[in-house]
Amino acid sequence: MQEKIALTGNEAMALAMKQINPDVVAAYPITPATEIVQIFSDYVSNGLVKTEFVTVESEHSAMSATLGASASGVRAMTATSSQGLAFMWEVLYIAASYQLPIVMPVVNRALSGPINIHGDHSDTMGARDSGWLQIYSENTQEAYDNLIQAVRIAEHPDVLLPTMVMMDGFIISHAMENLEILSDQDVQKFVGEFKHHRPALLDLDNPITVGPLALYDYYMEFKRQQAEAMRTCKPVILQVAQEYAELTGRKYGLYEGYKLDDADLAIVVLSSTAGTAKVVVDELREQGVKAGLLKLRVFRPFPYEELAQALSGRKAIAVLDRADGFSAFGGALFNEIRSAMYDVKDRPLIVDYIFGLGGRDVNLDHIRKVYADLAEIAKTGQAAQLVSYLGVRE
Amino acid sequence: MANLKQLSQQEEFFTPGHRMCAGCVAPVVVRQVSMAAGDTPVVIANATGCLEVASTIFPYTAWRAPWIHNAFENASATLSGVETAYRALKKQGKIDKKVKFIAFGGDGGTYDIGFQSLSGAMERGHDIVYICYDNGAYMNTGIQRSSATPQFADTTTSPAGSVIPGKIQWRKDLTAIMAAHNVPYVAQVAPSHFNDLITKVQKAIAVDGPAFINAMAPCPRGWRYDTREGIEMTRLAVETCYWPLYEVEDGQWKLTYKPREKKPLTEWIKKQGRFRHLFTDENKELLEQFQQRVDEEWEKLLRRCGEM
Amino acid sequence: MSNLLTWKEVPKGAFLEKPGNAADYETGDWRSIKPVWIAENCIQCFRCWVYCPDAAIMTKDKKMIGIDYKHCKGCGICANECPAKPKALEMINESDSGDN
């Protein structure tokens, strides 16, 4: 049974958290994710969840307490954004290395400085190598759906890795949209009772030591093992998506191709910008231009094989990065897509556009310009500039 | 009164075979805490530092009780999460045993980098006994000064030089700061006075809610004294009133041990290489200044405890 | 490193499931001096036991029965703290000792 209602992204995430009904939540406010924490507090105060809520004094402690709870053998969650995520950085790695299935909504916001509260992806791109799964959402519906699926993915015995689910700050977190929601019971049934697939700290009869020192004789084996969990979790993500589709009718994959199959010109992008790009794709298609779009949903693990396959046969590709990599060679998405395309026969030219930093508006004209550039690249077989900035004052 | 023979029949939660230096007093503190806990089920969190590093070198662990290490500054927050998970499971009827949650941190992990997380956990009222083993410096990284380091001590980041005579600042009075959190139980202890230590830890464990215990735990490497004198070192710190033994129970300050005769500070510091530079003609004044401050602090405490 | 676990064998997330197995690790070879127990001087006060950083004072049925040389690191705290007169614990050079 599904119900159609209008919610903001934050309301949808908070609702999903309520329906997941975790045992422990430890969280700290930060714009634009504050509402998630506030709304959830309301659920706690009114007895609508069984959750024990810890009002920690910082995000570092939020992640630390969430880690402690998760290692204890319960379902634990938190939520954050930007500086909060950066403040958690140290513990993100530790949570992943302990292979704890923590699930966390992250509302994407630019990292300081200058301080800025609006959406870009510099926060989660900074955490891309922390060992967390990363799932990006285009809109409120996806944010809601992804968070519910994330619980099943993270807790799957073949995965057991922490997972963050993203949506764009303000653009999605504060925008009211219609979405379909499940009943509490259906979500409960879908996520299931929390099962320990690990020894737990609170199993008092079998005391364990969590977080020992491992030096050059062992550290590498632990890292190799951790890498394997990330390497092999794609089938689980797809299996969970399949079950979710059976329940809701909404289909998810590792990415979404939009008019991609026969496209000559393709844009690759994450999150809400895909919505804007789809409008332009439709427009161009009407004009007979073979434009297409690839919206990446799962950035970690990076589905390089699937992406290479989906993008091979295109004539020119533009990757839109909502975070600069400061490597002097474009953003992370660009670099990884290019790397994934290396083995493709007759690989297309691939260029990068850094855009939307600090919430800088990206409109239809920007996207039109990108497709126009791509058309030129496809025609000439040359890209004037590999990495450029979209919407910056020159 | 602790009956040692009786206590020797219990299994301790900390085993030999740990890799702390010979003569390190931190494991003595841990053992005495274990004696105090007896057969109360405990779950332990440990901040990064000598104790954590030397007790859990994979594939070995010196801990018989459930134990978790997360990072340097977050033992309190981590244990907050564990204790909260316990409450969740208890409420759901999935666990019924009464469990006590104990955190161990060095002075660096407690006074300095872990201070915010400790303060937060205490303020929130988690049922945690936090035990700081205070060896007065960051020992694990090679004896750098902390806010617990005594004034004038020579450390690797407050070296006694020709212009600056060791650490400039007086030590942070963390025990008083924790008392100001108005938690039900706060105490200062020294393992030389094991009766006092064990009694206080038992009180802290019995309390429903947060408790903080500051335990002096000398480091022979960092303080530069003969390993055999580790316990004597805490005894002298108590007898010179540099490290008074007291407790703050529900806001009531109480001196739990009053030296019959207050020993001159030099009796304690002359045995330690970290203060050697004070025993020169040109630093005589500093030595007097040091003694004077100890006297002032002691009197302040006596007044707080209604002994004056 | 052949007897060490492979990445497929190490416990997930490094959770150690052998509580207290450090007791199997011997630290006795750290010693340069060693305590010897002189039983006839011992007043069974348990000071050595309560102060040993390495839980290396062995007891049985509420009696001190000797020293666990597998773990004793030879710090000398026990001998220093022994209140018996004459002392029931004395430190000697490891090189001067017989077996053990």
Ligand SMILES: Cc1ncc(C[n+]2csc(CCOP(=O)(O)OP(=O)(O)O)c2C)c(N)n1
């Ligand atoms: C965030 C962070 N900063 C610095 C360190 C390095 N470090 C590890 S242990 C330590 C000092 C520990 O000092 P203390 O808490 O006093 O414990 P001790 O080693 O003296 O027992 C430092 C600085 C670290 N592990 N993490």
Ligand code: SF4
């Ligand atoms: S360095 Fe000091 S505190 Fe650390 S183990 Fe050695 S004696 Fe103990």
Ligand code: SF4
């Ligand atoms: S010498 Fe030190 S380690 Fe050995 S038994 Fe005595 S106190 Fe324990």
